[in-house]
Amino acid sequence: MTLNQNEIENLVYVAFLAGILLILWLLRSPWLKGKSGEFWVKLSLRRNLDESGYQILNDLTLPIRGGTTQIDHVIVSRYGIFVVETKNLSGWIFGGANQKTWTQTFRRKKFKMQNPTHQNFKHVKAVQELLRIPQYKIHNVVAFVGSARPRTIMPSNVVWSIRELVRYINSFDQVLLNEDELSSISIQLSEGALSPSRKTHRSHLNHVKAQSGQLGASKAKCPRCGSEMVERTNRNSQNRFLGCSMYPKCKGTRRIG
Ligand SMILES: [Zn+2]
Numbered sequence: 001m002t003l004n005q006n007e008i009e010n011l012v013y014v015a016f017l018a019g020i021l022l023i024l025w026l027l028r029s030p031w032l033k034g035k036s037g038e039f040w041v042k043l044s045l046r047r048n049l050d051e052s053g054y055q056i057l058n059d060l061t062l063p064i065r066g067g068t069t070q071i072d073h074v075i076v077s078r079y080g081i082f083v084v085e086t087k088n089l090s091g092w093i094f095g096g097a098n099q100k101t102w103t104q105t106f107r108r109k110k111f112k113m114q115n116p117t118h119q120n121f122k123h124v125k126a127v128q129e130l131l132r133i134p135q136y137k138i139h140n141v142v143a144f145v146g147s148a149r150p151r152t153i154m155p156s157n158v159v160w161s162i163r164e165l166v167r168y169i170n171s172f173d174q175v176l177l178n179e180d181e182l183s184s185i186s187i188q189l190s191e192g193a194l195s196p197s198r199k200t201h202r203s204h205l206n207h208v209k210a211q212s213g214q215l216g217a218s219k220a221k222c223p224r225c226g227s228e229m230v231e232r233t234n235r236n237s238q239n240r241f242l243g244c245s246m247y248p249k250c251k252g253t254r255r256i257g
Helices: 007-029 029-046 116-131 162-170 179-192 198-215
Strands: 052-065 065-079 080-087 091-092 101-105 110-114 139-143 227-235 240-244 253-254
Touching: 007 162, 029 052, 029 065, 029 080, 029 162, 052 179, 065 116, 065 179, 080 116, 110 116, 110 227, 116 139, 116 179, 139 162
Parallel strands: 080 139
Antiparallel strands: 052 065, 065 080, 091 101, 101 110, 227 240, 240 253
């Protein structure tokens, strides 16, 4: 079968339209939103923090008693170690420094979540136990990198954009660690961190399942789109479950345990 000029042009046109539709569909997918969120955080940190002064480690898996814990970003500098938990969420956020649970609200829905600074404190402890340095040299930072906005007065270590995250990190100028300490910390972190292989991922998930009450299901993945899951409470039954962080775009849920 041979195609004449016209038919070829039509085929090219259809393929072009299909390509555009595929791209539009991908851009709307929560999976890509989640992935691009992580990508932008990594890129912005690398581009906006002076390379010689700040060592950036992404997606670190550290051992803790009875399992492992996964940390989004650890930034090592003379001004201390920044342990960063990122939250790619939308909606309005209500909470406070000492409140155990925070609330994420949408027009018609409301979810409770563990205070993310408390959740990240477990990561701070894991870093502290590995490095054996005083806690004041480790900074607990929570960065909301989605469209979520605060509706209550929030602690200063909770930031609401990647730009604010960079500004917050740069605002520390008191030297807390000397060169010798920094190089030993680098070595300890790279040796102490478990490779993010399938195996550590699986043992992490099991651990999360076992301890979801205390740890929060920090890095379980959505069965629909692969984004991070957050622990939520059903308003009527008070049952806890895992919901997709991309809600309302994705309504994936998972049972705890
Ligand atoms: Zn999802």
